[in-house]
Amino acid sequence: MNPRALLTYCQSELPAMLDCLQQVVEMESPTNSKAEVDRLGNFLARELKRSHAKVQILKHARAGAAVVAELFGKSGRGVKPILLLGHLDTVWDLGTLSRMPFKIRGDRAYGPGILDMKSGIVCGLWALGALQALKISPAGPVRFFLNSDEEASSLAFRKQLMAEAKKAKAVLVLEPAAVAGALKTERKGTGEFRITVCGRSAHAGINPAAGVNAISELTRQLLRVEKLARPHKGLTLSVGTISGGTRTNVIPERASATIDVRIPHVEDREMIERRVCSLKPINPEALLEIQGGINRPPMERARAVHLFRRARELGWEMGMELAEASTGGGSDGNFTAALGIPTLDGLGGVGDGAHALDEHIIVRELPRRAALLAALIATL
Numbered sequence: 382m383n384p385r386a387l388l389t390y391c392q393s394e395l396p397a398m399l400d401c402l403q404q405v406v407e408m409e410s411p412t413n414s415k416a417e418v419d420r421l422g423n424f425l426a427r428e429l430k431r432s433h434a435k436v437q438i439l440k441h442a443r444a445g446a447a448v449v450a451e452l453f454g455k456s457g458r459g460v461k462p463i464l465l466l467g468h469l470d471t472v473w474d475l476g477t478l479s480r481m482p483f484k485i486r487g488d489r490a491y492g493p494g495i496l497d498m499k500s501g502i503v504c505g506l507w508a509l510g511a512l513q514a515l516k517i518s519p520a521g522p523v524r525f526f527l528n529s530d531e532e533a534s535s536l537a538f539r540k541q542l543m544a545e546a547k548k549a550k551a552v553l554v555l556e557p558a559a560v561a562g563a564l565k566t567e568r569k570g571t572g573e574f575r576i577t578v579c580g581r582s583a584h585a586g587i588n589p590a591a592g593v594n595a596i597s598e599l600t601r602q603l604l605r606v607e608k609l610a611r612p613h614k615g616l617t618l619s620v621g622t623i624s625g626g627t628r629t630n631v632i633p634e635r636a637s638a639t640i641d642v643r644i645p646h647v648e649d650r651e652m653i654e655r656r657v658c659s660l661k662p663i664n665p666e667a668l669l670e671i672q673g674g675i676n677r678p679p680m681e682r683a684r685a686v687h688l689f690r691r692a693r694e695l696g697w698e699m700g701m702e703l704a705e706a707s708t709g710g711g712s713d714g715n716f717t718a719a720l721g722i723p724t725l726d727g728l729g730g731v732g733d734g735a736h737a738l739d740e741h742i743i744v745r746e747l748p749r750r751a752a753l754l755a756a757l758i759a760t761l
């Protein structure tokens with residue numbers, strides 16, 4: 382396998398890659414729009430079938446369908462597949478295209494979801510295409526799993542995703558690269574809690590002592606919660622939303638808040654969940670209801686580092702200088718790494734502005750990422 386030949390092939394394919402990327406970006410696919418996510422899934426299923434992949438569409442009553450494709454032979458009998466992981470959905474509502482249309486300006490291409498992660502999907506397609514075109518057979522089959530609700534915690538197909546990962550020898554995640562194309566070897570675990578306080582309403586002027594102020598109880602609890610953070614160790618908690626009360630002159634009966642939690646290590650989970658869930662009312666007449674917990678375990682570096690080293694060496698052979706990066710954001714790689722399966726993330730597009738109005742990719746990186754992915758698949 383000659384990485385340079387893969388690079389040359391992918392670079393010659395850039396116009397076709399951009400054409401496909403435009404089609405994919407112009408099929409808007411917000412997580413909660415089942416019909417649109419299904420449409421994009423069907424389009425990609427057709428593309429994969431044209432490459433002679435065996436394709437399965439996993440339907441879901443409420444969420445969009447996920448797509449699973451297999452190429453390069455059958456898994457089973459001791460041959461473990463490589464799992465490519467992508468997601469069809471974006472955080473952009475339907476109609477966003479009219480204010481941020483697909484466009485290419487200089488070396489950048491813009492559009493909703495172009496970085497997170499439609500360019501990653503295109504890299505996946507072309508990596509597989511490059512291997513076929515150059516008649517390079519990986520050691521085992523490659524399975525390509527396109528999830529449909531990653532941006533909403535991957536609830537619909539979590540079980541199938543975990544089952545796919547358990548069978549795999551390695552998971553390559555097509556989420557966007559970190560700054561300057563760095564690969565992601567470490568992700569924090571993510572969680573969310575909701576604290577609801579039930580107090581007792583009363584007239585704030587006539588009978589304040591009869592009331593139990595839910596807002597003052599909640600704010601005192603939130604100060605306690607914030608003290609659990611260990612920012613120097615990467616463990617952070619942030620109150621993201623708060624609501625409560627009805628009128629200024631009414632002692633509020635209810636108040637609630639949601640808290641975002643990021644944990645660097647698996648062991649932090651138990652401590653955070655225990656300490657948040659065991660909060661006790663400061664005013665004994667108030668009731669506390671606490672829901673939530675850690676929903677994505679951390680992706681620890683140990684699961685990624687040997688894959689990263691391999692990728693870096695292949696990068697050198699193709700004239701790329703690849704760094705590794707750690708991020709506070711979660712992905713489906715968190716789940717696969719937590720199963721103990723080697724997982725390397727950030728193999729998708731290079732750019733900036735994920736989930737932001739200036740979301741874009743660097744066009745010249747597109748074939749380079751596809752070639753890197755192809756080379757990695759070929760050598761695993």
Ligand SMILES: [Zn+2]
Nearest residue numbers: 468497498556
């Ligand atoms: Zn993503």
